[in-house]
Amino acid sequence: MLQFEFMQNALLGVMLISIIAGIIGTVIVVRRKVFVAGGVTHASFGGIGIAYYLGVNPLIGAFLFAVTTALSIDILERKSKIRPDSAIAMLWSLGMAIGLIFMFLSPGYSANLMGFMFGDILSISASDLVGSACLAGTLSLLAIFYYRPLLYVSFSPDFAKLSGLRVNLIQSVISIFTALGIVLAIKAVGIVLVLSLFTIPQAISGMFTHNMRTMFILSTLVSLVAGMIGLMASYYIDLPAGAVITATLAIVMVCIKLIRR
Amino acid sequence: MEAREPILQMTDVSAGYEHKTVLSGANITVYPDSFIALVGPNGGGKTTMIRLMLKQLAPTKGTVSIAEGIHVGYLPQINDADLEFPISVLDVVLSGTKCTFRHTKEEVAYAHELLRFVQLDDLSGRQIGQLSGGQRQRAFLCRALMCKPQLLVLDEPSTYMDKDSSANMYELLSDLHKSMAIVLVSHDIDSMSHRAHTIIRVDRTTHLVSNHYSTVVPYTPIVKRNFAN
Numbered sequence: 001m002l003q004f005e006f007m008q009n010a011l012l013g014v015m016l017i018s019i020i021a022g023i024i025g026t027v028i029v030v031r032r033k034v035f036v037a038g039g040v041t042h043a044s045f046g047g048i049g050i051a052y053y054l055g056v057n058p059l060i061g062a063f064l065f066a067v068t069t070a071l072s073i074d075i076l077e078r079k080s081k082i083r084p085d086s087a088i089a090m091l092w093s094l095g096m097a098i099g100l101i102f103m104f105l106s107p108g109y110s111a112n113l114m115g116f117m118f119g120d121i122l123s124i125s126a127s128d129l130v131g132s133a134c135l136a137g138t139l140s141l142l143a144i145f146y147y148r149p150l151l152y153v154s155f156s157p158d159f160a161k162l163s164g165l166r167v168n169l170i171q172s173v174i175s176i177f178t179a180l181g182i183v184l185a186i187k188a189v190g191i192v193l194v195l196s197l198f199t200i201p202q203a204i205s206g207m208f209t210h211n212m213r214t215m216f217i218l219s220t221l222v223s224l225v226a227g228m229i230g231l232m233a234s235y236y237i238d239l240p241a242g243a244v245i246t247a248t249l250a251i252v253m254v255c256i257k258l259i260r261r
Numbered sequence: 262m263e264a265r266e267p268i269l270q271m272t273d274v275s276a277g278y279e280h281k282t283v284l285s286g287a288n289i290t291v292y293p294d295s296f297i298a299l300v301g302p303n304g305g306g307k308t309t310m311i312r313l314m315l316k317q318l319a320p321t322k323g324t325v326s327i328a329e330g331i332h333v334g335y336l337p338q339i340n341d342a343d344l345e346f347p348i349s350v351l352d353v354v355l356s357g358t359k360c361t362f363r364h365t366k367e368e369v370a371y372a373h374e375l376l377r378f379v380q381l382d383d384l385s386g387r388q389i390g391q392l393s394g395g396q397r398q399r400a401f402l403c404r405a406l407m408c409k410p411q412l413l414v415l416d417e418p419s420t421y422m423d424k425d426s427s428a429n430m431y432e433l434l435s436d437l438h439k440s441m442a443i444v445l446v447s448h449d450i451d452s453m454s455h456r457a458h459t460i461i462r463v464d465r466t467t468h469l470v471s472n473h474y475s476t477v478v479p480y481t482p483i484v485k486r487n488f489a490n
Binding site: 030032145146148149151152154155156158159160161162163164165206209210211212215 | 315317335337342343346347348349352353355356357358359360361362363364387388404408
């Protein structure tokens with residue numbers, strides 16, 4: 001199956017997205033920010049809709065919306081009197097609403113709508129790959145060189161602040177990279193399924209390790225295996241890769257749970 | 262005979278949150294060998310006093326001054342931590358230092374020394390949630406000690422602890438008091454009365470309940486405790 005360029009791209013895409021999801025997903029999960037990530041993911045659809053309507057690259061719109069949402073949630077959690085989970089839900093559905101409105105205003109929306117909702121791993125382009133490679137590389141370096149501050153800020157932001165770390169800055173950087181990672185993963189597995197790639201591998205690796213660094217690596221490997229399976233399923237039996245990836249991850253997780261009982 | 266210099270002093274301090282004044286006219290003076298217990302009702306302002314001392318909160322009136330070069334160690338309430346977080350006991354202790362890249366050998370060695378001091382070194386590789394309540398609190402005590410504080414501030418250190426762990430914690434504190442000042446929040450005025458030199462009731466303001474501490478006494482220089490011995 002690798003004689004086709006789109007398959008080579010898809011394979012490379014799966015590898016890079018596994019690294020991105022392995023690192024960012026772990027940070028999201030250990031900080032208990034999964035719901036925030038869900039909000040960011042869905043709100044980014046607003047940006048996709050507007051960009052699509054204007055005829056620019058949808059990923060740019062998605063990224064702008066995702067970063068704005070992530071930073072707004074950050075600030076709301078720190079300062080506002082609005083309940084943070086309610087604020088997330090509002091931004092979540094507002095983003096979806098904006099996206100849908102602009103999609104409907106654009107001609108021929110329906111096919112693309114499916115692509116954004118459920119992903120289209122076989123349509124990953126060379127420029128998507130360049131973006132993913134840059135992000136995966138940067139994240140790997142950050143995870144290696146800033147592991148300690150990342151660990152301490154994630155574990156206890158209050159205490160990290162007392163020890164003199166620039167907690168607000170670090171949290172904002174995490175939010176921006178989370179938004180970037182989510183947007184690049186949307187292309188492959190879609191808005192509805194992206195969260196599975198950022199949470200289930202972490203749940204699985206969390207059963208084997210209590211070390212955040214090991215969790216980065218294990219989650220990446222688990223994503224990679226599930227991604228390969230999804231890719232092959234979409235090539236040989238024409239199933240949607242994102243859905244197969246999610247199902248594979250869920251099955252693996254249940255099996256491990258049963259074996260380790 | 263000489264008068265001691267305070268390491269922390271709060272003078273006529275008011276503080277609160279969003280138009281609600283929690284404390285007003287609060288005073289406290291901490292000397293290098295003070296052992297002060299803050300008692301009083303919930304909502305009376307004990308935690309606000311601590312946040313002021315840690316510079317987490319700025320006073321709306323009055324001053325909080327900390328002598329130069331003074332490090333303040335802090336042990337928060339036990340229920341603040343995420344016990345499922347993938348972090349080892351050793352890493353929790355190490356997180357007590359400001360670390361932007363990696364820890365020095367000396368820092369790691371000191372963390373182990375502290376863990377030995379509280380008899381947890383065997384468990385240094387365990388995930389933090391696998392410790393018992395008392396052990397966990399001792400691990401967090403080590404985290405507070407990593408910055409080599411001259412003042413240790415503790416918020417209800419024995420809440421949710423069984424009797425033995427609680428006794429153990431107070432023994433450790435007596436030991437630590439040989440080399441640092443201690444300010445401790447407690448519900449339990451009885452158990453504090455024979456441990457603390459000074460008891461201050463915090464209820465919207467500070468009331469001195471008892472004071473066995475004299476600022477002018479024969480001065481014994483504080484000996485830095487060496488944990489290696």
